[in-house]
Amino acid sequence: MSKTLKIANIFLGGNNPVVIQSMTNTKTQEVEKTIRQINDLMSAGCEMVRVSVPDLESAQSIKLIKQKVRIPIIADIHFDHKLAIEAIKSGADKIRINPGNIGPEWKIRELAKVAKDYGVAIRVGSNSGSLRKDYEQKHDRATALAESALKEVLILEKEGFYNIVISAKSSDVIETIKANEYISQKVDYPIHLGVTEAGTHITSTVKSSIAIGYLLLKGIGDTIRVSISGDPVEEVIIARKILMSLHLRKEGQVIACPTCSRCEINVEQIAKTIEALVEKNNLTVAVMGCVVNGIGEGGHADIGVAGTKNGAVLFMKGKIVKTIPKEKIVEVLTELIVNRTDKLE
Template sequence: MSKIVKIGKVLIGGGNPIAIQSMTNTKTAEIEHTTRQIKLLQKAGCEIVRVAVPDLESARAVKEIKKNVDIPIVADIHFDYRLAIEAIKSGADKIRINPGNIGEDWKIKELAQIAKQYQIPIRVGSNIGSLKRDFEQKYDRATALAESALHEVHLLEKFDFFNIVVSVKSSDVLETIKANEYVAHRVDYPIHVGITEAGTYDTSIIKSSVGIGYLLLQRIGDTVRVSIAGDPIREVYVARRLLVSLHLRKGGQVIACPTCARTEFDVETIASQVESLADETGLTIAVMGCVVNGIGEGKHADIGVAGTKDGAVIFKDGSIIKVVKKEKIYDELTAMIKKTTNVNVE
């Protein structure tokens, strides 16, 4: 089991729940804009949020952003160690650096001293895109990724800094798995897992589910990020559903039939519409195209709907509780969910 590391109010490692992480894609220095996105991410279920700090203005913006939000902020810094120091002084709850591009060891030493003084962790690690040539020449790609990260870990340890989180990421699933296994067998710091640059939505959810899922089932990984090109809110939903599907987190889900010639209503639309309700309420909701198979196959759901010739039936525990007209399926289903959970469904 990994060590426990504290990121703001969130504890990771040591058997704590796997935390969902994402990253803003606003200009960090645009405080209002960034704050709004962080709040949306948090509402979606994000527990740790990373912001890019490409300049001094962004490093200083962390201080103002922190006043407006209630979620740990990780400052992501490349190249200029002074930005990391400024972000720490602005209240960042963790910094993420790549020592390889920060430069001389004395800069890392100074950074480690300040992070220690402010009692915040540092995430180090490697991405396949920024591997140093000597590691690439010496090892296969996955091992190079892992050895490069371990080199950075040992550098921090040399400066008496042990409040560390590690990550090793590739856009290749098998490389990421192998590199994480390698690191996990050698150090006991918490590991942040994800497939980097995983691509657009469909590709990313496949690669991330396979890669992150495989690692988590081996108990490797303490925080996760599903990297998807575009709106980061979707990253959080996917990460959440991934954790729920692995039984690593309680939560709702939608069971929907694949549809066939017996389908009596637009299953795909209703299933998509109730997906956020499942997230909000924690219920398992079955959306089934017909009563022939639907009620039986959806009987383990908390509530379900199955199509009939004239509309649909809403069922619970395998028994019909209401007959509804086709055009009222969504309204009646949401009303019933509201009644079941006392959740204020909009």
């Protein structure tokens, strides 16, 4: 089990829930745009958010952003440790540095002193795109990825700094898995999981679900980010669904059949229409295309419909309640989800 850290209002590691992260893709110095995106992410379920800090203006903008948002802000730093120090002084709750490009040890030591004074955590985040050549020559890529992070951790520890989160990300699923397994055997710091440069929506969903899901099932990982080339809100939604699928989060879900020639209703359209409402109300709702297997396969759901030639049968906990016409399916389901959740046993 990992040790527990407190980052602003979040407890990370130990027996605490796995924390969902994302990263803004706005220019950090465009404060209002960044605040809007952070609030959108928070509404979707994001619990920590990372912002890029490529320059002094971005670092100083954190102070203004912090006044308008309610989740911890992580400053993402590359190359210039002075930007990390400025971000800390501007109110960043955590700093992320990359062992591949932060520079000589004295810079890390100087950063550690300031972070310690301000009570700010540091995430040492290595990735496959910035491995040192001597590490690649000495180790296989997964081990090189892990050792790059561990070397930076050792420098921080020599400074008496232990408020550390560690991550090792590759764009390759197997390398990511092996690197994090290696790290988990060496240290007990909280581990941040993700597949870097995972690609667009479908590719990222597959790669992230495999790597993150596998590691979480092995008890490795305390916080996650699904990286998508696109809207970061989608990252949060997928992360939530990964945790829910592993029974690490409890929230509502729609279960829906894959459809076949027996299908009598538009399963996909109905499921998509009610999905957000179902998740919000913490129910399981089944949308099944026909009655052949529909009622049996959806029998564990709180509410369900199974298509018939003339409409659908409505069932609760596997028991048929009534039949409804096709044009009323969404309306009936919505009413039950909104008004009857407290009566479902």
